[in-house]
Amino acid sequence: MSLEVTNLSMVLSGSTILDGVSLRVGDGERVGLIGSSGSGKSMLARTVMGLQPISARLTGSILVDGLEVVGSDDASMADLRGSRMAMIFQDPARALSPVARVGRQVELPLKLHYRLTAQERRRRALAMLDRVGLDPALARAYPHQLSGGQQQRVAIAAALVTSPRLIVADEPTTALDSITQRQIVDLLVRLVDGAGSSLLFITHDFSVLARAAVRSYILDGGRVVEAGRTDDILTAPASRQGRRLADAARELSLHGRGMES
Numbered sequence: 001m002s003l004e005v006t007n008l009s010m011v012l013s014g015s016t017i018l019d020g021v022s023l024r025v026g027d028g029e030r031v032g033l034i035g036s037s038g039s040g041k042s043m044l045a046r047t048v049m050g051l052q053p054i055s056a057r058l059t060g061s062i063l064v065d066g067l068e069v070v071g072s073d074d075a076s077m078a079d080l081r082g083s084r085m086a087m088i089f090q091d092p093a094r095a096l097s098p099v100a101r102v103g104r105q106v107e108l109p110l111k112l113h114y115r116l117t118a119q120e121r122r123r124r125a126l127a128m129l130d131r132v133g134l135d136p137a138l139a140r141a142y143p144h145q146l147s148g149g150q151q152q153r154v155a156i157a158a159a160l161v162t163s164p165r166l167i168v169a170d171e172p173t174t175a176l177d178s179i180t181q182r183q184i185v186d187l188l189v190r191l192v193d194g195a196g197s198s199l200l201f202i203t204h205d206f207s208v209l210a211r212a213a214v215r216s217y218i219l220d221g222g223r224v225v226e227a228g229r230t231d232d233i234l235t236a237p238a239s240r241q242g243r244r245l246a247d248a249a250r251e252l253s254l255h256g257r258g259m260e261s
């Protein structure tokens with residue numbers, strides 16, 4: 001499923017948050033969006049999902065599989081979300097409900113979007129937990145009983161259980177240690193490629209991006225300042241912001257995390 005953002009701008013409380021952003025994620029493609037804190041990454045991700053603040057003024061276009069998201073009503077967006085596209089958030093502890101068992105949370109999107117028997121929902125949820133590398137016995141656990149990495153696996157299971165064709169992952173590894181970061185990125189890549197889905201992977205960390213995305217965009221101050229193959233951007237960034245991010249990634253790798261495989 002393709003995502004086509006064209007000349008998207010957002011004004012919020014009098015400030016321009018996104019300024020003429022254009023980007024494309026082709027069918028079955030993994031594309032990265034990198035930028036420092038406050039560059040507008042999360043706002044773009046939320047807008048693609050139709051979850052931008054109510055007071056945000058948008059111009060431009062976001063086509064998801066040819067369907068216009070900008071100006072679309074809540075019911076159409078709710079239908080798109082969960083069934084055809086899904087989002088994975090930075091902090092799994094906040095994305096998951098603290099009072100519902102893991103199995104129920106993975107079943108919920110199926111309940112909302114498909115007519116299945118309770119038994120079939122259960123079967124699919126347990127199979128999904130297995131696919132994200134969790135013991136299906138953990139279905140009975142509550143999120144606080146799991147590690148951060150296990151929680152993010154649950155969040156990924158809940159996001160992917162409906163087989164969405166487009167996945168927007170907003171800094172899905174930022175809250176995790178570096179070894180767990182790599183495991184989660186590799187898991188996501190495996191699942192996305194296995195399903196032939198498209199991925200927009202958002203991060204502020206080049207070392208993670210190189211694992212996740214073949215092609216990337218750099219966002220700075222709400223604008224796309226560079227686009228190209230992730231390897232090229234990493235080794236020979238053309239923009240000032242690209243050089244800053246590449247330097248930061250190199251520095252982190254010198255200190256023993258991030259770039260090593």
Ligand SMILES: Nc1ncnc2c1ncn2[C@@H]1O[C@H](COP(=O)(O)OP(=O)(O)OP(=O)(O)O)[C@@H](O)[C@H]1O
Pocket residue numbers: 012013017035036037038039040041042043044053204
């Ligand atoms: N509800 C809001 N009202 C007004 N401005 C906001 C709101 N939420 C975010 N902003 C502003 O929008 C800009 C972009 O924020 P956004 O969260 O998209 O950045 P980001 O690149 O995702 O940063 P981070 O990596 O820290 O999450 C920032 O300047 C932020 O202060």
